[in-house]
Amino acid sequence: MIQHNELITFLVGTGVALFIFINRRRIKQLPGSTWLFLSYSVLYVGWTLTIVEGFMMEEIVNLLEHACYMVSSISAALWCWIVLVTEEGGR
Amino acid sequence: MTFVSLLDLVAVLSSVGALMFILWGVRRTSWKPEITLFALIIILTINDNVGNFLEWAGITSWFDQPGDFLKVLTAMLWAFFFYTFLQELTESKLREIQDLDEKILDGSPVAFILRDSDLRILKVSKAFQEVTGYDPALVMGKKTEEFMPDMPGRKELDARLRKVAETGEQEGPTEVRAPSPVPRFIRENIFPVCDQQGKVTNTLSVLEDITIQVETERKLREIQDLDEKILDSSPVSFVLHDLDLRIIRVSSAYEKVTGFKAEDVLGKTLTDFMPAGPQRDSIIMSMKNVMKMELQVGPQDIESPLPNRYLRETILPVFDTGGRLVNILAVLEDITEQKLARDALRESEERYRMLFDNIHDGVVLYDMDENGVPGRFIEVNAQFCDMTGYSRRDLLRMTPMDLLVKEDRIKDARAVGVNLLQGRSTFVERNIITRRGAEVPCEFNAHSLNLGNKPVILSVVRDITERKEARDRIKDSLVEKETLLREIHHRVKNNLQVISGLLNLQSHYIDDERVRTIYKESQNRIKTMALIHEELYQREDLARINLADYIRGLAENLMASYSIKGDRIRLNLDLADADIALDTAIPCGLIVNELVSNALKHAFPEGRPGKVRVSLSCTGGDSWELTVSDNGIGLPDGLDYTRTMSMGMQLVVVLAQQLNAELQYRGEAGTVFSLTFREYHEAAPEIV
Numbered sequence: 138m139i140q141h142n143e144l145i146t147f148l149v150g151t152g153v154a155l156f157i158f159i160n161r162r163r164i165k166q167l168p169g170s171t172w173l174f175l176s177y178s179v180l181y182v183g184w185t186l187t188i189v190e191g192f193m194m195e196e197i198v199n200l201l202e203h204a205c206y207m208v209s210s211i212s213a214a215l216w217c218w219i220v221l222v223t224e225e226g227g228r
Numbered sequence: 229m230t231f232v233s234l235l236d237l238v239a240v241l242s243s244v245g246a247l248m249f250i251l252w253g254v255r256r257t258s259w260k261p262e263i264t265l266f267a268l269i270i271i272l273t274i275n276d277n278v279g280n281f282l283e284w285a286g287i288t289s290w291f292d293q294p295g296d297f298l299k300v301l302t303a304m305l306w307a308f309f310f311y312t313f314l315q316e317l318t319e320s321k322l323r324e325i326q327d328l329d330e331k332i333l334d335g336s337p338v339a340f341i342l343r344d345s346d347l348r349i350l351k352v353s354k355a356f357q358e359v360t361g362y363d364p365a366l367v368m369g370k371k372t373e374e375f376m377p378d379m380p381g382r383k384e385l386d387a388r389l390r391k392v393a394e395t396g397e398q399e400g401p402t403e404v405r406a407p408s409p410v411p412r413f414i415r416e417n418i419f420p421v422c423d424q425q426g427k428v429t430n431t432l433s434v435l436e437d438i439t440i441q442v443e444t445e446r447k448l449r450e451i452q453d454l455d456e457k458i459l460d461s462s463p464v465s466f467v468l469h470d471l472d473l474r475i476i477r478v479s480s481a482y483e484k485v486t487g488f489k490a491e492d493v494l495g496k497t498l499t500d501f502m503p504a505g506p507q508r509d510s511i512i513m514s515m516k517n518v519m520k521m522e523l524q525v526g527p528q529d530i531e532s533p534l535p536n537r538y539l540r541e542t543i544l545p546v547f548d549t550g551g552r553l554v555n556i557l558a559v560l561e562d563i564t565e566q567k568l569a570r571d572a573l574r575e576s577e578e579r580y581r582m583l584f585d586n587i588h589d590g591v592v593l594y595d596m597d598e599n600g601v602p603g604r605f606i607e608v609n610a611q612f613c614d615m616t617g618y619s620r621r622d623l624l625r626m627t628p629m630d631l632l633v634k635e636d637r638i639k640d641a642r643a644v645g646v647n648l649l650q651g652r653s654t655f656v657e658r659n660i661i662t663r664r665g666a667e668v669p670c671e672f673n674a675h676s677l678n679l680g681n682k683p684v685i686l687s688v689v690r691d692i693t694e695r696k697e698a699r700d701r702i703k704d705s706l707v708e709k710e711t712l713l714r715e716i717h718h719r720v721k722n723n724l725q726v727i728s729g730l731l732n733l734q735s736h737y738i739d740d741e742r743v744r745t746i747y748k749e750s751q752n753r754i755k756t757m758a759l760i761h762e763e764l765y766q767r768e769d770l771a772r773i774n775l776a777d778y779i780r781g782l783a784e785n786l787m788a789s790y791s792i793k794g795d796r797i798r799l800n801l802d803l804a805d806a807d808i809a810l811d812t813a814i815p816c817g818l819i820v821n822e823l824v825s826n827a828l829k830h831a832f833p834e835g836r837p838g839k840v841r842v843s844l845s846c847t848g849g850d851s852w853e854l855t856v857s858d859n860g861i862g863l864p865d866g867l868d869y870t871r872t873m874s875m876g877m878q879l880v881v882v883l884a885q886q887l888n889a890e891l892q893y894r895g896e897a898g899t900v901f902s903l904t905f906r907e908y909h910e911a912a913p914e915i916v
Binding site for chain 2: 142143145146149150152153156157160163164166167177180184199200203204206207209210211213214216217218220221222
């Protein structure tokens with residue numbers, strides 16, 4: 138069953154993903170951009186899986202969804218580490 | 229707790245860690261707004277993760293979810309985050325470009341002026357002051373007329389600026405003279421600056437200081453003018469050909485050197501105006517070689533097209549600044565005078581060489597140092613080579629000392645050298661050693677010369693082998709003749725002594741005292757002459773005798789002859805040394821004989837004692853005074869000795885006349901006869 142807020146989140150997320158895809162070359166200029174990409178991409182997959190779990194294999198998809206959130210958080214933490222703590226970010 | 233809740237827990241811890249990193253590093257980042265936005269995303273993520281964890285851990289009772297709309301907000305914040313990040317990136321790039329532009333502008337030696345549409349100056353680059361001489365602070369916001377009202381061409385500049393502002397088309401380049409204290413030349417380009425709609429909003433003037441360039445061009449023009457003047461005033465002619473060998477430029481000397489007028493040859497090749505012949509073909513071939521090899525050909529001497537004139541031609545490649553061959557330059561120099569002088573010099577040299585080599589004597593030229601030590605031969609003639617047996621090349625590596633025998637080398641070489649250096653000619657005889665080791669006597673007649681401010685010795689070397697042999701023969705012959713003459717004198721003396729002895733023997737058979745006295749006198753006269761010959765053969769010099777010795781011997785003989793006993797009559801001789809010729813000595817001897825004999829016979833009668841004095845003294849030069857005196861009774865009163873019948877006195881008078889001598893008599897306390905004479909030379913027999 139599809140919830141409205143999950144669908145809106147997915148749609149907004151899809152828009153952001155398109156924006157990122159279009160400006161991927163410029164965003165690559167950011168330090169540690171790989172981790173940032175990974176963080177958002179996995180988060181976006183999580184948002185997608187939230188919708189998917191309403192239709193099939195609820196438990197597995199739910200597990201994957203939460204795994205995606207975990208990976209996204211770790212990636213975001215790594216990006217923050219790179220940008221704000223290491224010398225690479227300083228440069 | 230489920231596995232999912234564990235995943236959520238890790239997610240919570242990771243997101244909290246991310247927030248910690250943000251809090252830790254936000255102070256040192258320049259992206260503060262973007263990071264703050266990301267911090268919001270992380271806070272929402274923490275919230276979401278905590279909610280998930282609590283939900284799956286079954287602790288929903290004390291944490292109420294703030295609502296699912298926060299997930300939507302998170303997605304929107306992500307979008308906003310990326311958007312602001314990209315904006316910041318873009319602005320950052322723009323700022324970098326702007327900074328770079330400013331650096332480029334400020335670092336450029338070219339000045340930039342940005343004006344608004346009202347032609348007021350908005351911005352100038354750093355080089356502005358250097359190029360224009362104006363302080364940027366004084367011109368900012370002003371129009372040109374406000375700070376340079378008297379600038380030449382200001383109105384034209386304003387017109388150009390307005391034209392660019394109206395038409396949007398570039399103006400320039402225009403060269404203007406800046407009114408700075410030091411004259412500067414500026415090249416100005418005006419560009420329109422348009423907005424995004426293509427409307428001209430500003431004008432950009434680009435000012436380039438071309439003072440150095442203008443000065444360089446002016447100097448180059450001056451140099452070029454000077455070159456042209458030099459070329460035209462030079463007696464050397466220059467002909468510039470293009471690569472088709474057409475003449476494109478000739479200097480003013482060309483006509484004088486070749487006889488061709490400039491207007492008749494310009495734009496033409498040599499084949500168009502020069503008569504066909506090997507000369508023309510040779511020049512064309514040389515020019516083609518220069519084009520091919522790109523190297524200079526010549527200088528080579530050629531005949532001028534003008535009769536009896538000669539040229540020296542050098543053909544050179546002319547390159548542009550890129551090193552490409554662009555022209556051929558022929559340099560023609562009239563060398564007629566040089567050639568004639570050279571020919572005359574060569575003829576002269578040949579003439580002197582011929583004389584030098586064909587002269588009968590050896591002629592050498594050699595160096596000499598300041599101490600008079602001879603150096604190497606500089607030149608030797610063929611005769612000297614023949615004389616020594618060495619080749620000219622060998623001799624030019626030798627010094628005169630190498631040819632001398634050892635004793636001659638050290639004999640007086642230094643003294644001879646110094647004499648020569650002092651400009652005195654020197655004449656020496658030396659033996660030289662030929663290549664085969666033979667010694668050849670030579671006569672060196674050397675003179676010092678200056679050859680290029682360097683002292684050199686010119687010596688004429690003559691082989692005197694034959695002359696020396698002839699001289700030796702003459703010397704031998706002379707010795708032989710002297711021996712013979714000495715023998716003759718000896719024999720004459722002997723014969724005269726024999727005659728004297730015969731007279732002496734005969735006188736013993738004569739009873740008449742008077743006759744016996746005559747015999748005795750004759751005998752003394754013969755002895756006098758014999759004594760001369762005795763003196764002569766005993767001497768080295770057969771032509772002269774020592775008169776003092778002769779008179780001394782003669783007087784002692786007379787004393788013995790007249791048997792003067794004891795010290796009754798003393799003989800006093802005061803005789804100066806005098807080498808007198810035979811022709812003078814014989815009359816002198818006979819006169820002394822007569823005068824001393826007279827004194828011994830008549831001055832001291834009846835055993836009277838007395839003395840006879842004979843003196844000989846030089847009265848100056850070759851004049852002599854011979855005095856015979858006694859302290860006897862003297863001549864009878866009134867007796868004229870020149871007219872007496874006495875043979876002895878007649879003989880004295882005659883012999884004195886023969887000698888051209890002055891005979892004086894003084895009858896004071898005896899008799900004094902004084903004879904003043906010069907050396908007498910009997911005229912030599914004329915040789916026919």
